[in-house]
Amino acid sequence: MAVNDRIILGIDPGTIVMGYGLIHIKNNVVKPIGIGVIKLDKLDDHGLRLKMIFERMIAIIDEYKPDELAIEAPFFGKNVQSMLKLGRAQGVAIAAALSKNIPFTEYSPRKIKMSITGSGNSSKEQVAAMLVQILGIEKEQKFLDATDALGAALCHYYQNKNTGTKTKSYTGWKAFLTDNPKRKI
């Protein structure tokens, strides 16, 4: 994979909706090449949702052949049960990439907002507006639902763009704990 010709898949895995967005970078020109939302709310079975996430992830990877995966990964949630389910959704999505030998890097929502708008406290609408401006996409509902996913992909590109070196993949959790020692469990 040439650093100047690569495809990044960004995802925002949830248990109700999973957003995804793909960007193609060639000679430092970034183009969006795919965006969408996998709706899981029609399946009332958690196991079927996991199966759906896995199968759709494999289909997306087979279609677009991304070189890297960037995942939006919140570290906090309202309760242990919702976090277990979120963790499973993330784990299944990550495993789909691992099964295709695609490395993943995770980014906190705050990091992604900071990377796109310059502020970690931006609203979803502000992030979406910046993405429309940067990538020249039409403002559509399906785009709004995949904002964080596309933001994760772009954030990952920005991380590696200026330094010329790749950020280390698989590090998110440790780096987070190093940066936030008091949150260590």
Place this chain on the structure above:
Amino acid sequence: MAVNDRIILGIDPGTIVMGYGLIHIKNNVVKPIGIGVIKLDKLDDHGLRLKMIFERMIAIIDEYKPDELAIEAPFFGKNVQSMLKLGRAQGVAIAAALSKNIPFTEYSPRKIKMSITGSGNSSKEQVAAMLVQILGIEKEQKFLDATDALGAALCHYYQNKNTGTKTKSYTGWKAFLTDNPKRKI
């Protein structure tokens, strides 16, 4: 897969240790055919641990070719961060099975204990002692570490043994859609 000739893989996925145990059932005779522990504590990176879980799961599946997966899945934990990590470990292990078209069924620790010893409040040692008796295995440390995994496999067998019908698992994707056409998305 004949109901009377099948292999069940039981796993107890954690973020430090993942236990696994396999039983072979033929003509209602249950034999343990594999047991082990994947130690993850030497990897200090959460992402690498997920990768290790996925790779080892695939290796176990390729070696033993199980027909079904039974997973020990606690629904509660001490805090949201540990549950997110546990959920990811579970999700990655489940996805490894899904990638090989192996259906999975999950059981709570209480359900497994109840199934093996008759009491949902049994200690790990009591469950281990019953498993030694039922399966005729030597009492070894590695066996103790995989107690819950082997218990999950046996619990899954017991669930389907008496009724002659399978408990609901998540394989029947096409069957599910056939039964629930309105849920097709």
